[in-house]
Every structure is written in structure tokens, then in C-alpha cells.
Amino acid sequence: MATMKTVRMKVNGVTHESEVEPRTTLVDFLRGPLALTGTHVGCEHGVCGACTILVDGRTARSCLMLAVQADGAEITTVEGLATPEGLHPIQQAFIEEHGLQCGFCTPGFLMSLVELLSENPDPSDAEIKDVLGGQICRCTGYQSILKSVHSAIAKLRTAGVAAQPPLA
Amino acid sequence: MAVKIPNSIDELPTSSPRFIGHRVKRVEDTGLVTGRTEFIDNVSMTGMLHCAILRSPIAHAKIEKIDVSAALDLPGVVAVVTGEDAAKWSHPAASSPDGWGTYCLPADKVRFVGEPVAAVAATSRYIAEDALELIEIEYEPLDVVSDPVAAMEDGSPLVIEERGSNVMLQRVFNWGDTDAAFAAADHVFSEKFRWNRLGANPIETYGCISEWDPTELGITVRGAFQSPSHMALGRAMTFGLPSNKVRMIAHPHGGSFGGKGGVRGTDVSLLLSRKTGGRPIKWIEDRMEYLAAGGSQAWDRRYEFSIAVTNDGIVTGLKVKLVDDIGANGEGFGAISAAKPLAAFTGPYTIGAAQYDLSLVATNKAPASPYRGMGPPPHNFALEQMMDIAARSLGIDTAEFRRRNFIPKDAFPYIIPSGNEYDSGDYEAVLDKVLALSEYEKLREEQKLAREQGRLVGIGVASAIEPGVFDWNAYAVVGVQGTGVPEGATVSIDILGKVMVRVGFALEGQGQYTLVTQLVADYFGLEMEDVSVTMLDTASAPPAFGPGGSRLGVAITGAVLGACDRIRVKMCKVVAGLMQTEPENIQLMDGVFGIPGVSEAQMPMAQVAGTMLGASHLLPPDVDPRPEATHVWTAAGRTPVDEEGRTKSYLTAAHAVHIVLLEIDPDTGMVEIQKYVLVDDCGTRLNPATVEGQTQGSVAQGIGAALLEEYVYDEDGQLLTSTYMDYLLPTIHDVPALVMGEVVTPSPFSPLGAKGCGEGAIHTTPAAVMCAINDALVPLGTRANEVPAAPNRLWKLIHTARENTSSD
Ligand code: FES
Ligand code: FES
Numbered sequence: 001m002a003t004m005k006t007v008r009m010k011v012n013g014v015t016h017e018s019e020v021e022p023r024t025t026l027v028d029f030l031r032g033p034l035a036l037t038g039t040h041v042g043c044e045h046g047v048c049g050a051c052t053i054l055v056d057g058r059t060a061r062s063c064l065m066l067a068v069q070a071d072g073a074e075i076t077t078v079e080g081l082a083t084p085e086g087l088h089p090i091q092q093a094f095i096e097e098h099g100l101q102c103g104f105c106t107p108g109f110l111m112s113l114v115e116l117l118s119e120n121p122d123p124s125d126a127e128i129k130d131v132l133g134g135q136i137c138r139c140t141g142y143q144s145i146l147k148s149v150h151s152a153i154a155k156l157r158t159a160g161v162a163a164q165p166p167l168a
Numbered sequence: 169m170a171v172k173i174p175n176s177i178d179e180l181p182t183s184s185p186r187f188i189g190h191r192v193k194r195v196e197d198t199g200l201v202t203g204r205t206e207f208i209d210n211v212s213m214t215g216m217l218h219c220a221i222l223r224s225p226i227a228h229a230k231i232e233k234i235d236v237s238a239a240l241d242l243p244g245v246v247a248v249v250t251g252e253d254a255a256k257w258s259h260p261a262a263s264s265p266d267g268w269g270t271y272c273l274p275a276d277k278v279r280f281v282g283e284p285v286a287a288v289a290a291t292s293r294y295i296a297e298d299a300l301e302l303i304e305i306e307y308e309p310l311d312v313v314s315d316p317v318a319a320m321e322d323g324s325p326l327v328i329e330e331r332g333s334n335v336m337l338q339r340v341f342n343w344g345d346t347d348a349a350f351a352a353a354d355h356v357f358s359e360k361f362r363w364n365r366l367g368a369n370p371i372e373t374y375g376c377i378s379e380w381d382p383t384e385l386g387i388t389v390r391g392a393f394q395s396p397s398h399m400a401l402g403r404a405m406t407f408g409l410p411s412n413k414v415r416m417i418a419h420p421h422g423g424s425f426g427g428k429g430g431v432r433g434t435d436v437s438l439l440l441s442r443k444t445g446g447r448p449i450k451w452i453e454d455r456m457e458y459l460a461a462g463g464s465q466a467w468d469r470r471y472e473f474s475i476a477v478t479n480d481g482i483v484t485g486l487k488v489k490l491v492d493d494i495g496a497n498g499e500g501f502g503a504i505s506a507a508k509p510l511a512a513f514t515g516p517y518t519i520g521a522a523q524y525d526l527s528l529v530a531t532n533k534a535p536a537s538p539y540r541g542m543g544p545p546p547h548n549f550a551l552e553q554m555m556d557i558a559a560r561s562l563g564i565d566t567a568e569f570r571r572r573n574f575i576p577k578d579a580f581p582y583i584i585p586s587g588n589e590y591d592s593g594d595y596e597a598v599l600d601k602v603l604a605l606s607e608y609e610k611l612r613e614e615q616k617l618a619r620e621q622g623r624l625v626g627i628g629v630a631s632a633i634e635p636g637v638f639d640w641n642a643y644a645v646v647g648v649q650g651t652g653v654p655e656g657a658t659v660s661i662d663i664l665g666k667v668m669v670r671v672g673f674a675l676e677g678q679g680q681y682t683l684v685t686q687l688v689a690d691y692f693g694l695e696m697e698d699v700s701v702t703m704l705d706t707a708s709a710p711p712a713f714g715p716g717g718s719r720l721g722v723a724i725t726g727a728v729l730g731a732c733d734r735i736r737v738k739m740c741k742v743v744a745g746l747m748q749t750e751p752e753n754i755q756l757m758d759g760v761f762g763i764p765g766v767s768e769a770q771m772p773m774a775q776v777a778g779t780m781l782g783a784s785h786l787l788p789p790d791v792d793p794r795p796e797a798t799h800v801w802t803a804a805g806r807t808p809v810d811e812e813g814r815t816k817s818y819l820t821a822a823h824a825v826h827i828v829l830l831e832i833d834p835d836t837g838m839v840e841i842q843k844y845v846l847v848d849d850c851g852t853r854l855n856p857a858t859v860e861g862q863t864q865g866s867v868a869q870g871i872g873a874a875l876l877e878e879y880v881y882d883e884d885g886q887l888l889t890s891t892y893m894d895y896l897l898p899t900i901h902d903v904p905a906l907v908m909g910e911v912v913t914p915s916p917f918s919p920l921g922a923k924g925c926g927e928g929a930i931h932t933t934p935a936a937v938m939c940a941i942n943d944a945l946v947p948l949g950t951r952a953n954e955v956p957a958a959p960n961r962l963w964k965l966i967h968t969a970r971e972n973t974s975s976d
Contacts, residue, residue: 021294023294024294031209031210036203037203037207037209037210038202038203038204039203040203040207040371040372040422041209042371042372042373042422042455043455043891043892044454044455045455045456045891045892045893047891047892047893048371048455048892050371077203078201078202078203079202079203081202082202087198087201087202091201091202094197094201095193095194095197095198095201096193098194098857098858098860098861100197100200100201101423101677101678101679101861101865102200102370102371102372102420102421102422102423102675102676102677103196103197103199103200103201103205103422103677104207104370104371104372104421104422104423105371105422106200106201107201107203110201129900129901132899132900133899133900133901134899135899135900136371136892136897136899137371138369138370138371138423138425138865138869138897139371139423139677139861139865140861140864140865140868141861141864141865141866141867141868141869141903141906142864142868142899142900142903143864143903143905143906144860144861144864145900146900
């Protein structure tokens with residue numbers, strides 16, 4: 001058995017400290033010991049984007065990171081988007097504009113968009129595509145996702161809130 | 169009394185439907201956007217172990233020796249299984265054609281790269297994978313056959329020796345006097361086409377948790393099943409179990425598109441469960457496993473097409489020769505994809521005679537599986553290229569050429585030469601609309617200008633039929649048995665008038681739980697929130713198949729409306745008893761039962777349900793007091809095949825015409841789609857938003873097929889595209905914005921007049937894109953007959969053509 005390492009990270013505002021094998025990927029750590037199964041695994045080689053999360057506010061492919069690399073980090077997963085009061089505006093927009101079918105890719109898309117819209121509240125189509133070019137959806141053909149993004153932009157503007165959930 | 173299932177929305181017991189036919193929000197979505205939906209890999213069970221599978225690195229080899237002792241010594245490893253266990257506890261898999269299945273772990277030899285040879289159950293997936301490295305296998309390589317044409321020759325290495333040949337099936341079908349049509353033709357055009365392997369690639373791979381029950385001698389498997397009942401039947405056969413001892417619990421899954429696969433992994437994990445005395449074994453296929461050996465690969469085809477044409481541009485005959493590379497065995501049921509084209513062999517055209525010369529061939533490649541569209545997309549691609557070849561040669565515009573050959577709208581229902589019946593359609597109206605929407609004349613003018621500037625701009629016009637609501641009889645010619653595909657639903661109303669609908673399939677992405685909710689809410693005058701949908705496992709569900717073959721929207725509509733009608737009849741009896749009249753006098757409208765026109769004789773549905781369940785003293789004597797009913801729907805009028813394979817198979821025939829404008833960059837061979845316009849007719853649209861979603865997603869897959877996606881094998885049978893770095897799925901950059909329009913000719917045969925539309929555009933898109941590419945290449949005098957038209961292929965065609973012209 002490999003030597004265990006202690007990692008400490010704040011995930012969706014909750015601090016966790018655990019022993020992990022150094023080879024444990026971050027996505028396996030989140031989905032396993034932390035039971036945050038909303039982050040999905042589609043390829044485990046960095047192409048599909050299903051596993052996208054925020055690490056210190058920046059998107060990362062959690063299949064390509066080790067849990068030990070996230071030691072000390074603040075992490076947001078899809079479970080961190082909604083509050084007890086309701087869904088995040090980007091989540092609402094995806095529902096309203098039929099931005100998903102099977103929904104397996106959706107958490108990754110949402111996390112990518114949280115980053116994009118928090119940095120750039122009014123992106124052009126080219127900027128949106130540039131960011132979403134790294135997320136694969138096999139179901140929708142992307143048109144409804146683009147519509148969802150536009151709806152999310154409008155919702156955030158109306159509500160006057162930033163896309164990124166505040167890091168607790 | 170016969171159950172009454174409305175054939176149109178107007179016949180629903182509502183004065184104005186509030187949900188059916190409207191773009192309602194999906195009931196599935198909140199769970200999905202919050203990450204709460206329970207995909208199979210989210211599930212853990214007490215005592216659960218993790219399975220990893222060791223796979224063959226060689227395409228064809230004898231297994232000389234397997235030594236698992238070091239793996240078993242690794243702490244955390246609980247069991248290892250090999251071909252010996254499979255031979256002891258299981259049978260070769262069911263297959264199409266029959267008799268081409270193999271064991272889930274072979275004892276004697278491997279037949280393709282990625283074939284499972286051993287598997288480990290351990291306390292974690294990491295340990296299980298470590299253990300794989302400790303298993304020692306000695307292989308003796310055998311000659312590999314990876315080319316189906318070579319595989320058909322005498323003396324070829326045999327993939328399955330016992331069969332004595334690699335030819336799985338060879339048959340020539342003749343429908344009408346094709347030879348006479350060709351003899352009488354003014355023109356005959358012939359061309360060869362190559363469609364390379366591609367496949368489904370849902371973003372979630374397959375996964376399951378398998379349990380062998382040593383006391384009941386049965387199995388329970390939780391998993392990402394597209395069709396749980398079908399999986400259950402297959403497992404009963406593989407493990408020699410009575411079918412009532414096999415229970416499948418389907419979980420929501422991240423897409424399937426026909427290619428979820430999972431049979432081998434399920435069987436391997438079941439062997440491990442048996443070996444560990446019944447521990448639950450989780451097997452989650454990883455992406456590289458899926459690509460190499462999952463339900464991933466489909467349609468590896470070599471075609472020869474000929475058409476007979478009159479001077480007026482009427483196509484009178486069609487001959488198709490197909491060599492279909494099915495891979496190492498028939499367990500993936502990829503062969504059904506060669507049978508399905510019979511359901512729309514001659515497309516939307518009046519072609520009166522056709523011949524199909526079909527060879528299914530085994531090679532040392534992964535077994536072929538189904539993929540969305542189930543076989544017609546390559547056939548349509550080739551047929552549509554032939555239409556263009558003929559049109560150009562006769563100097564007729566390609567859109568006009570199709571118009572001349574369309575089945576006229578007053579000819580429906582229309583039986584095509586290969587036997588299927590098309591229910592309804594107005595193909596010219598679809599064409600007219602798409603021509604108008606695309607401003608076709610203007611596009612042709614723009615193209616003319618572009619050509620004058622030497623640019624390779626092309627316009628594709630393609631038209632195809634989407635057979636909807638499959639029947640098993642459609643696959644009889646490749647050995648699949650049965651007529652009818654029952655789909656059941658149970659509608660249950662509680663004492664407060666709230667409804668639970670139980671179905672036999674899990675979420676997959678098409679929004680079918682939403683559809684069920686819409687139907688029941690409109691039928692009983694409820695809000696959508698008053699209706700819940702839940703899935704039953706195969707031990708408790710009514711007969712059900714689930715999604716596939718563009719069937720579920722229509723089939724579940726039939727099942728749900730049938731169940732609602734049965735409840736209505738019961739409730740009418742109750743209400744008639746209370747109102748002291750005959751049940752025939754009671755009508756349901758907008759959620760209220762009563763005597764029409766008598767305002768004091770009205771009872772809301774919830775009150776009727778409350779009476780049935782909570783006031784038995786008020787009920788008439790012979791009434792069944794449960795406000796609950798099950799209905800099992802299957803398409804009427806399906807028949808067994810005749811001696812030429814003809815039958816009424818698919819119930820509905822949706823139709824579409826797509827127009828594509830694109831430009832090829834001669835320096836890179838890259839294609840840019842500049843305009844994509846389509847009009848389709850899938851009958852009544854039950855939820856227009858989900859219909860659009862299916863269409864858009866299917867266009868994307870069709871573009872992937874035409875331009876990007878390909879499983880490449882070398883001659884040693886090594887897969888060269890084993891990751892998503894090499895197997896290219898369309899991204900948001902590859903899929904254009906669509907202009908879409910619709911024509912609606914309701915089906916006279918189906919519930920609410922809806923036509924199957926789940927497969928959608930993939931029937932037409934690859935054909936349309938390839939028509940446009942070939943249109944762009946006309947000035948160079950060359951053609952692209954191979955799919956995908958990847959940049960390397962187009963570049964080569966363009967440069968060879970230019971060299972030829974410059975050296976002339
Ligand atoms: S699972 Fe991480 S990118 Fe695909
Ligand atoms: S919704 Fe299924 S992969 Fe995107």
C-alpha cells in the first residue's frame with residue numbers, strides 16, 4: 001500500500017481533511033470519499049470536459065488532476081451552484097432553453113460557464129464557443145446550449161449578480 | 169370493450185390541451201442540472217467490489233496459458249475469472265445472425281483487440297487495475313483478417329473455426345423485376361461507396377453492478393440499460409437461468425444512441441459475483457474500453473449501387489450490393505443494421521423494383537453494434553449520391569430530380585418494393601418549404617459566382633425517410649425472432665387524485681418522462697406537477713422494451729393513453745352508479761366526469777378516485793374499485809416476413825429534406841458548412857421542443873459521420889483511434905446553426921398521429937453533406953465516395969484531380 005498523504009480542501013464551502021493515496025485522481029476523490037457524484041467522468045483523458053470543476057475559481061479537468069494537487073484549494077462542483085433558495089441562474093437557463101438531453105455532460109458545461117460569465121458577463125458567440133469548444137455534448141448538437149448561455153447572461157444581468165458563487 | 173386510443177390530439181378528453189403539442193419544460197431536468205440524478209456510477213452497495221477487465225492486445229491469437237496466481241496474491245484482490253469460469257458457468261452470447269456468439273471470456277483464443285480475457289474483483293478499482301498487470305498470459309499469434317473482402321475468400325484465416333467460414337450471411341433479395349427495369353432503362357448509373365466504422369459514443373460509458381444470488385440461484389443487475397427487458401432475456405440465456413430469476417434495474421443513463429453495449433462486461437461481472445459468493449460487483453467501462461470493445465462500433469460498409477433511369481429522370485430500379493464487416497462475432501447485433509434498410513430501401517421515391525445483395529462478414533475487429541439510425545444512414549448516403557449522379561448526367565436540377573421521383577401525397581398508405589408500408593406524407597410540400605426557407609435559387613446563384621472565382625462551393629439537397637416504431641419482424645432476415653414490441657405503462661391514481669405512472673425504462677435523454685406527464689395531465693385535466701413517473705425493474709414492470717428504433721414516443725403514448733382509457737371506463741361506471749344512469753351517458757372532459765349539459769351531474773376526477781378508494785359503500789356492486797390500469801401497447805397490423813423478407817415492419821415513415829451549403833478549402837481539405845436548412849414531417853409533434861432537440865442532436869451526429877468520425881484499424885487489426893484525441897466527436901465549432909421548418913401529416917395509424925422521430929436527422933444529414941461536397945467537387949471532375957470526407961481524403965482528391973487536369 002502506497003504511503004497515504006493528508007489533503008485538506010474546501011469543497012462547496014465545507015472543509016474536508018482526508019488521507020488519500022497520492023495516485024488518487026481528484027475526480028475519484030470527489031466522487032468517492034466526498035460522495036459528490038454530480039461531477040461526471042466521460043473519458044478520463046481530458047477531452048470531453050464532463051469532469052470540469054472550479055479549483056480556486058478556475059476551471060480544471062478533475063480527471064487530469066490528483067487529489068493531492070488540490071491540497072489547500074477551494075473547490076466548487078455542480079453541487080455548489082444551487083442554494084436552498086433555488087437554482088443558479090445558469091441552471092435555470094439550461095432548463096428553460098432545453099440545454100440538455102441526457103444531462104451527463106451538463107455539470108461540466110455549467111462549471112465552464114460559471115467561469116466564463118464571472119469573468120466576462122457579456123461574451124460574444126465566438127467567446128462562448130471558444131470556451132465551450134472544450135466540452136463535448138453528444139446529445140444536443142449545441143444549439144440549445146448556446147441559447148441557454150444567452151438566457152443565462154440575461155438572467156444574471158437582470159438579477160445583477162455575479163456568475164461565480166462566492167467562495168465561502 | 170376495446171380500449172380507445174386517440175389518433176389525434178383533438179380526440180383527447182380536453183377542450184384545449186395545455187401540455188401536449190406545447191413546448192413544455194422537461195420534468196427530468198432539475199435532477200440533471202444539479203447533479204443529483206442517480207447514474208449507475210453514483211451507486212455504492214454494501215460489500216461491493218470493483219471489477220477491472222484484462223483485454224487482448226492482439227487481434228487474433230491462441231491463448232496458450234493464463235497465470236493469475238500473482239494477481240490473487242495482491243492484497244485487496246478477492247477473485248479472478250478467466251475463460252475457464254465462463255465455460256463452467258455460462259453459454260456463448262446470443263447473437264445475430266444466430267450461432268455467431270462467443271463466451272464472454274474465451275478459453276481458447278482471442279478474436280479482436282480489446283476482447284476480455286480475464287477479470288479481477290478487488291476492494292477498489294485502483295487495486296483491480298494493479299492486479300491486471302500481474303496476470304500473465306502467453307499468446308500464440310494467428311494470422312489476422314481485418315478486410316471483409318479478403319475474409320470471404322477461401323483459405324482466409326477463420327475468426328470462428330467452428331463456423332467453417334467467415335461469411336455470416338449471404339443472400340440476394342429480389343423485390344419486383346429489377347433486371348427488367350435495368351434492361352428497359354434509358355440510363356444506368358453505377359458507383360462504389362465506402363462508409364467507414366463509426367459509432368454511438370454516449371458521454372457516459374456503460375456501467376453496472378451485478379449480483380449473483382447463491383440462495384435463489386438468480387441474478388440482479390443494476391445498470392445503464394437502454395432496454396432492461398432485452399438485457400434480462402439475454403442474461404437468462406447466457407447463464408441458463410429461468411427468465412423469472414433475472415432482475416434488471418435500469419438507472420438513468422448518459423445517452424445510448426443504440427450503442428450503450430454492456431453485454432460482455434455485465435456477464436464478466438456476474439461471473440465474478442458468482443465466484444465471490446454473491447458480492448455485488450461494480451463494473452464501470454472506461455472510455456478506452458468503450459472505444460475498443462464497447463457497443464461503440466457500427467456500419468463498416470462497402471457498397472455498390474446501380475440505378476436504372478428513364479430519359480425523363482424517373483428512377484425505375486435500384487440494385488445494392490453490400491459487404492458489411494460485422495467484426496469478430498454477432499453478439500453486438502450489428503447485423504440488424506443491415507436488415508433495417510428494408511424498411512425504407514427505396515427512400516421517398518417511387519422506384520418500383522429493387523435488389524439487395526447482402527453479405528455479412530466476420531473479421532478480427534470489434535463486434536459491430538447498432539447506432540442511431542440502425543443502418544439506413546449509409547444506405548441513404550449512397551442512394552442520394554446516385555440521385556445526384558443521375559440528375560447531373562441528365563441535366564436536371566438535383567431538387568427537381570427528387571421531386572419527379574417522390575411518392576405522391578395521394579398514394580399513401582404506400583407499400584415499397586421491400587415490403588414496408590409508409591403511413592402518410594407530403595414530400596413535395598416538404599421540398600417546397602425547404603427550398604423557400606433556404607432561398608434555393610439564390611444559393612445556386614451565389615454558388616455560380618463562387619465557382620467563377622474558383623471556389624469550391626457546393627449545395628446538397630437530400631431527402632430521406634425515417635422509419636419509426638420498429639418491430640422485431642424488421643430484423644427477421646438476420647435471424648431475429650418475433651412480431652410486435654410490447655410497451656406497457658401502469659397509471660395509478662391515489663385517493664387525492666394525484667397520479668403515479670410506472671414505466672419499464674429509465675431516463676436516457678429523449679424526455680419521455682416529460683411526455684408521459686404531458687399525456688396524463690391533459691387526459692385528466694391536471695397540472696404536470698400532479699403526475700409523477702417512476703421506473704419499475706424487470707421483475708415488476710409490465711412488458712416493456714424502452715427506447716430504440718424511433719419507437720418510444722409513439723409506443724409510450726399508446727401505453728399511457730390506453731391505461732388512461734381503461735381508468736376512464738372504470739370511472740364512468742362508478743359515476744354512472746352514483747348518478748343512477750348508464751356508463752355510456754357519462755363523459756370525461758377537462759378532468760370532470762358527468763352527464764354532458766347537466767351542471768349538477770358533474771364530478772371532478774379526484775372525487776371519483778376518492779370515492780373508489782375511500783367510500784366503498786357508495787360504489788356500484790360489480791365495479792373494480794382501483795383507479796389504476798395497465799395497458800400494453802404494440803403496433804397493430806405487423807406481420808411475419810414473406811419468403812423475400814418483405815413485411816410491414818416500422819409503423820410510421822417520417823420524412824425530411826435537408827439543404828446544405830458548404831465550401832471546401834482546397835489548401836486544407838477542410839469543409840465549412842455555411843448554411844443548413846431542413847424541413848421535416850414527423851406527424852403530430854407531441855413536444856415540439858424535444859422534437860427539435862432530437863433533430864439538432866442528430867444533425868450534429870450526422871455531421872460527425874460525414875466529416876469526422878472513424879474507427880481506424882491497421883491490417884494487423886490494431887485500433888488506431890483508441891482515445892478521443894483520435895476518434896473525433898463534433899464540438900460546438902463543428903455544428904452550424906440550423907434553420908428548421910416543419911410540415912405535419914399526422915399518421916393515420918399511430919397514437920395521436922405522431923411518427924417516430926428520435927433517430928431523426930442522421931438519416932439525412934450525412935447524405936446531404938456528402939451531396940454538397942460532391943456538388944462542390946463537380947468543377948474538378950472528381951467525387952468523394954468515402955465517408956467520412958475527412959480533410960486528408962478531400963485534400964488528396966482535390967490535388968489528384970488538379971494534377972490530372974494540369975497534365976492533360
Ligand atoms: S472525464 Fe475529464 S475530460 Fe473527460
Ligand atoms: S446532454 Fe447528453 S451529452 Fe450533453
